[in-house]
Amino acid sequence: MGRGKIEIKRIENANSRQVTFSKRRAGLLKKAQELAILCDAEVAVIIFSNTGKLFEFSSSGMKRTLSRYNKCLDFSEAAVAEYKTEKQDSKEVDGLKDEIAKLQMKQLRLLGKDLNGLSLKELQLLEQDLNEGLLLVKEKKEKLLMEQLEQSRVQEQRAMLENETLRRQVEELRGFFPPTECSVPAYxxxxxxxxxxxxxxxxxxxxxxxxxxxxxxxxxxxxxxxxxxxxxxxxxxxxxxxxxxxxxxxxxxxx
Structure with a gap:
């Protein structure tokens, strides 16, 4: 008769539990060693008993294996974070592409192109947008014209003030030199x-x-x-x- 299947659960008897731990620990370490030799793999096993005793096996040295493990762990975390970032960036790029396509389509329609497939309501909305844009352009143009006119007025007033100042200076200079009667020479x-x-x-x-x-x-x-x-x-x-x-x-x- 074959050996029956053992139920995998905690062994309540302490002696039986200790015997099972010793046997299976030795078998596990032996299998790890065989795996490292047969497959040329770097294998490390760390075991702590219920009493806190350490048992370990490493085919290439525990420190070297742990250092390599930490590097791979850091790389894995960085790779996962980079993947998440790329995925998020990809979503943002796709959203921006869709928005650019919509804006280009709207620009063409504002120019009177690619109007096929638009309903009457959509055409009315487009006409309303064009009228509003035209009003804004006219208001901006009038504002610029008024600003230029105001600047011209300011420059004109400034020129008039400068002319008045120069005229007064000339009159003051004439006051310093009163007119004299010059005698005609004999010749x-x-x-x-x-x-x-x-x-x-x-x-x-x-x-x-x-x-x-x-x-x-x-x-x-x-x-x-x-x-x-x-x-x-x-x-x-x-x-x-x-x-x-x-x-x-x-x-x-x-x-």
Whole structure:
């Protein structure tokens, strides 16, 4: 007869429980060793009895195996967290893609394209949206125009104030320099036209006679003569004539 199936539950008898623990512990450690040898696996077993006694087995050293286990555990947790993050990001990306597609469709409809399949109510809502947008655009344009007009007015007022300030400064400067009567120089005189003709003809008449003759003839034309008076002109001519006569006499004496 075969051995009957043992019910897996806590053994109430302490002696039987201790005997079973010793037998099964030895079998478990033996199986772990065989698994490590046969399959070239890194196996570690840690057992604590009910009295707190430690039993262990490791094919590559317990510290090395535990260190490797901790690294794998940390990596597993990081991998799980990364997977959750990627999954959440993927959901957000899918939602954003759907929203972008809806916005693109709405933009096309606002431009009057891709209107097929819209009902009368949807077309009315689209028309309402377009009218509201047009009103907003007009309000914004009027606001900008008013702002530009106000800026122009401010600049105009500023320019007027600057002009007024400059005008006052000019008036103040004029007050520092009162007008004075400037005497006309001696060489800037008005002579009758007859005297001018007499000077051009190199006549020997005096200025008084020439002027009297012009007055008697009733000639009222006058001209501005720039240069020395006529009497000085004749005085200059006289020494020149004397010099010429002296030169001619000296030449005759030499001959």
């Amino acid at each position: 800037l005189e008005y002579y009758p036209l007859g005297r001018k003709n007499s000077l051009m003809n190199h006549s020997s008449a005096t200025p008084d006679v020439a002027s009297d003759g012009a007055v008697e003839k009733g000639d009222s034309d006058t001209t501005l003569h720039l240069g020395l008076p006529s009497n000085l002109y004749h005085k200059r001519k006289a020494p020149e004539r004397e010099t010429n006569s002296n030169d001619s006499r000296s030449q005759l004496g030499v001959l």
